[in-house]
Amino acid sequence: MKHYIESLLHSDDYQFLGLFVSDKTKEQGVFILRYLFYDIKNKKLNITEIDTRKEFPHIDIPALDWYEREIHDMFGLVPKGHPNLRPLMLFPENYPKDFHPLRKDANLNIEYRGYEEYRYENFEPEGSFKILVGPIHAGIIEPGHFRFTLNGEPILKLEIRHFYKHKGIEKLAEGKPVEFGLKLSERISGDHSLAHSLAFVKAVETIYGIDIPPKAVYVRAILLELERLTCNINDFAFIFQDVGYSFGAQKVFAIKEMLMRLNEALTGNRFNRGIIKVGGILKEIDLNIVKDGIKLLKKEYLKYKKLFLNSSTILERTDTTGKVSYETAKKYAALGYVAKASGLYFDTRKIMENKLYGPLIKEFSLKSGDVTARLKVRFNDIEESFDIIEEFISNIPEGNIYKNYEKKDGYSFGFEEGQRGNIIHMLEIENGLISRWKIRDPSFHNWPIIQEAVLGDIIADFPLINKSLNLSYSGNDL
């Protein structure tokens, strides 16, 4: 089994999507591990299951490192032979060693006190020094810890320590109704409120066996593109800011604000929260509001794209900075723009839902893997979003916006392409309540890549590289 999984991980025909575990000790006496791949050639999912009571095989590839450590934290299962089994989410300072919250029999009443010290990696080459950043950062950013080892200006090593924001969302949802899960799913990563809630709702709809009406499919897709657009425009503005070009940044931030206001005019919420429901959408929305406004915003965006690409001083900062090679992207199973900028293409919409999008999504990818490339991928995404919105608004089918349904028990996956890449929710419903929910934000695959992207670059470029990856802390930390 181990060799089979290894071969899929190294194959170019398979995209690794995640490793999901459920505690089935009560029913079947075992824990079930599900390795999830997408078979790109045959266009279907590949799920490989392993049952275990205590141990499971360690696979030596960076893409699995965090997963295996996570499973060790959460379930107390041991990846046999893992060389670096430090706690990941449950900081040894704050949680006892034998605390494994996702086990069904876990006792969640644990005292808050100092337990053990955390061990950082031992890396002290001669003449090197360290710069420690975070968990609290200088700007309005989420918390996380970065440890740089430098020798002069260039970065020799970066070790990241995340999960400061670990709240225990997955456990919180256990035993709660689906409606609560939906509300919580909008709060996994706030900037991706809609994408996460769609992934969640899709998992529910597969379990219930609902085919939502075509009109709801279209409205959801339009709202999703609006969210993608807002996030991509926001990233664009931040990159302007981090290369020190405030004029461009402010102009592009203004476009973002207008998009947020457009959302508010549409659904009454700047993040489009509360509009999605199981079976469709909550209320009719007037899409005419979007139609003309979006054309003007596109024109405005194109002006600043041109400005960016024509400025040699800006490109001087972004070209060749923060390089991620194809091999690196592959071994970490990178997702979203990080992957696309390094020649690895996976887009949930294109690959899993091509019927809906068709030629509106081009298989756009680049090779250079630097900050410029990641921005250019975003430019492509932005323009695609504009096209999809226009096209879908003019072709929107008539009909109902939701479908009534009967509740059922079962297990399924929900997939969505968020702005950062593929999002997966694995959901199990038992007696009408959530019994297991695993959330996988693309940031969980992409964060460790930053440790390689900065190597050899100078520390002053770190903010720029970080922004070009722009990963979610809360979606990652859960």
Added chain:
Amino acid sequence: MFNVIKTFLKEGIKTEDISSYNEDNIAIYKKLPKTLKGSLNIRHIDCGSCNACEYELTALSNIFYDIERFGIRFVASPKHADALTITGPITRNMYKPLLDAMKNVPNPKVIIAIGDCAMDGGIFKGAYGIVGGLKDINIEPYILIKGCPPTPKDIINGILKGFEG
């Protein structure tokens, strides 16, 4: 909305009049004590939010809201700060960093809780990974701005209103 966007793009974006958010805002601002007007340095601490609150806090610096016009600035060091904005439920892993940062803010300091989570954990109440909201760790925020997330307008209104009292 179309007309709004068109006007913005044609005439340039003007920073909005705060009285359009709440009629009394200008009167409130005029009455603020001199010590607050024109200079309030804020250190922001995210203790475990979902990041939507941060999204709205960053929006405060765009040209629509331009919070710096009131002299309100987000600063990099707690040692430079007069006030703290706090978002999110306080996770176990962020509890100590929060206390460390608070220790470094000179007294008297003003604590501003942003969003429903910050007060009592909000939707995350009961999760094993959080120690709770500010009230669970016995910190009394001076200003409390509700919402999930509060809009930038709510935040500006809330800060002005809070200092009025």
